[in-house]
Amino acid sequence: MAIDSTITAFREPAIDKIYGPHKGLKPAQLRQLSRLYSRPFPVNRFLSPEFAERLAALSAELETPLCVYANRRGQVVRVGVGTPKETQFSPDELPRQGAERLSGLRCVATRLDGDGPSRGDLTALALQRLDALVILDVAIQGYRRQGGGLSGFVQRVHIANLVPDPLAKWVVSTPQPLGQVSNQDFDEFLGDLEDEFRREWTARVVESDRERVLLIDFFSTRTSQRAMEEELSELVQLVTSAGGEVLKVFYQRREQPDPSTLIGRGKLEEVALSVQELGANLVVCGRELTSSQARNLELALGVRVVDRTELILDIFARRARSHEGKLQVELAQLQYLMPRLTGKGEALSRLGGGIGTRGPGETKLETDRRVIRRRIAKLQGEVDDLQAHRARMRARRQRKEVPVFALVGYTNAGKSTLLNALTGAGTLVADQLFATLDPTTRRLELPTGDAVLLTDTVGFVHDLPPQLIDAFRATLEEVTEADALLHVVDLSNPAWMNHIQAVQHILESLPIATGPQLLVFNKVDRVSSQVRAFAEQEYPLAIFISAKNGWGFLALREALTRWMRSLSDLWPPMAESGTGGETDLN
Incomplete structure (x- = not known):
């Protein structure tokens, strides 16, 4: 089956940039890794024997796992030192996004312990929605001596890929010899896999046209179990009242919330996995988030994130029928939005003419703030008139x-x-x-x-x-x-x-x-x-x-x-x- 190899444009990496924890490597070693960007990578095969053996040799010489990411055009787009989890793309960097699509990238990674893909490797596979994860078990031979190094070769290969079944998440093949993997038709494999995901996505859309929501909440260790259950139950009711469908509920108990993402890294990774597995398109947080926390959560999860206050405001916006109701809801939404505006500084600036307007000009952020301030002032005046009318x-x-x-x-x-x-x-x-x-x-x-x-x-x-x-x-x-x-x-x-x-x-x-x-x-x-x-x-x-x-x-x-x-x-x-x-x- 023919595969659409068109990949959505995304920010191309520098052709010599090495990702992951590579401190301590010598300049010559970094240059060897950079040359992987220019090595040919097969389009219709999982990988070539020449590329696999070269990657295994470098991994043995550096005594560290390596990762190479390639797109469907056969171009190497990322070379990293470390495991797939340490070198993965963030959600906003991925070239293709959507629960019904794979990202259009495959990853070839080496492991020196011969244990096949780890849980962290498979998590990176799911979070990035990779076409496939190819794990090379590298056997090291030789010994280190002055002026010399270790060498290695591919002992066996594991292939892991996602499946549309949320219970299975992924499948991992039995160990195979390199020659057998290099001869497999990648286009046929990918075509069948994407057809499965497309059918599953269509079934989900037919089943429900509501937003598919994951809930997250944070509680102090002093909060009782009953109080947590009552608050989570109310949060579910709020989402249902807003027209959403709750797929799963996550909560975490800690002494203090994480200042950057509210929840810890492990729980955040668990939520991100569920976003991919269940096809969620919205995450609702039971606590009010700062603008930086909301932004960090969206970058980590790859979907829109709203907090409890924003959820209640949305419900009010849905329920407002009269002019005065809509007026008061709009005022509340703007007051909520005002302190959460973020901009891009001079990149969104405008230039003016005359004295006092030269230089970077007024940023778009300040322009937006002024527009919102004016609208808030106008709405507050109308609410004052409404108060006077009700008083009469x-x-x-x-x-x-x-x-x-x-x-x-x-x-x-x-x-x-x-x-x-x-x-x-x-x-x-x-x-x-x-x-x-x-x-x-x-x-x-x-x-x-x-x-x-x-x-x-x-x-x-x-x-x-x-x-x-x-x-x-x-x-x-x-x-x-x-x-x-x-x-x-x-x-x-x-x-x-x-x-x-x-x-x-x-x-x-x-x-x-x-x-x-x-x-x-x-x-x-x-x-x-x-x-x-x-x-x-x-x-x-x-x-x-x-x-x-x-x-x-x-x-x-x-x-x-x-x-x-x-x-x-x-x-x-x-x-x-x-x-x-x-x-x-x-």
Whole structure:
């Protein structure tokens, strides 16, 4: 089968550059290695006997393993001292990238111990998606004497290649003599192998059109196992809510995170292997990353990397429907992006004319920052206008002496379901995190004939990104200006106690103190009697309901009635006739 030998252009190495740990080699030895760049390499065979014997002789003489990488045109593109792992290409240097394609490079490496490919060699094969890894077991003969050196020859050859089966990862041939390997048809081997990968990739695309995600997270050694499981479970829910498909979860426990990549080198290599094996196209980190950490992870893994904050912002962007919701999400995204801008210095500079513009000019990075600053200032002005508009709406409600109860709680606690059940609001309900963003206010008639207003607000989450708190200040004011709060808790969630604490922490961090709270435990139809009994013991004043089934609504309405009466003394009296009907809000 004919093979497309066209290779995507990539940065060509210097023809005399030697990679890997080569300190201590003499200039003459380095020149001998450099000449390997100009030696002929077969196109339609794994390698030639002449090239293999020359590489084996050099490896024996230097008493160190050597690696040579060649492309499909028969050109040697890298010569290195050391193992394949020590001389490998970084993901951004590879000429071909993609889960359905091999890189278009093969590696010929020598080993002096005669043990065949090591685990590190096979890992380098997978990370670089090599066409093939050819291991030459070199037998050393002779002895070192003054003015002389060792010589060696190829004793046997191992061929390793990737397979599309994620369980097998790779296969290694039995040891073969050099003559047998040099006569094998490389084009036929490669054609069959790429056809297998192409079929596997097509099957994956048909199975799912969602982003294929790997999760990574870091925990201190002091973090309990239960806390880790709860946080990882929430991270999985966040990815699912964003439309992604979680393939595998990785986490690491250490005293301190790695300052450059968050996780250690060994765990990073494990994740990189899984990216290749499972065909992942996105890695999500459960911790907020610095710009340098995100960049280093992307270089090491070869796919896009986002952190938890960016993931939540993406979910908000997906859920925003109204103009004000989109406005606040864009502001939060720009505030997140601003400190993470990176540029290329003078390479992206622009020149101007006139006094003060000569020289390297203004870098593209500074230009981008100024554009974003202007956009942020414009959006903040619009959010201020939105705040003023909401303040006028609240003032109108206060003039009518209608008390307002805000529904608050952890995301996916069932606030929208409760609002719909009590008022018939018809807001979106979904078993997802952050299903609704825009606040919705509806009138609720109580058994006494009195009326209150219920306002559904955006759900909270632990460690809510500060950009969201700032951008959604107009929405969160619905919480701070409400007469009282109904704190809705999903009792069926194993982490419900942590959710209560997380919501309390966010409410305490708001610039204005909130009103009194009533705990409302939702989804009691999903929990055991023991869980409910424990919650009743811990929170004896709470109300227990099932918004989906309508359980406990009578007790909830009675509690709202009692609250309305207790709050009525705090409302300002109506102004007398002739004052325009305005309420004295002071």
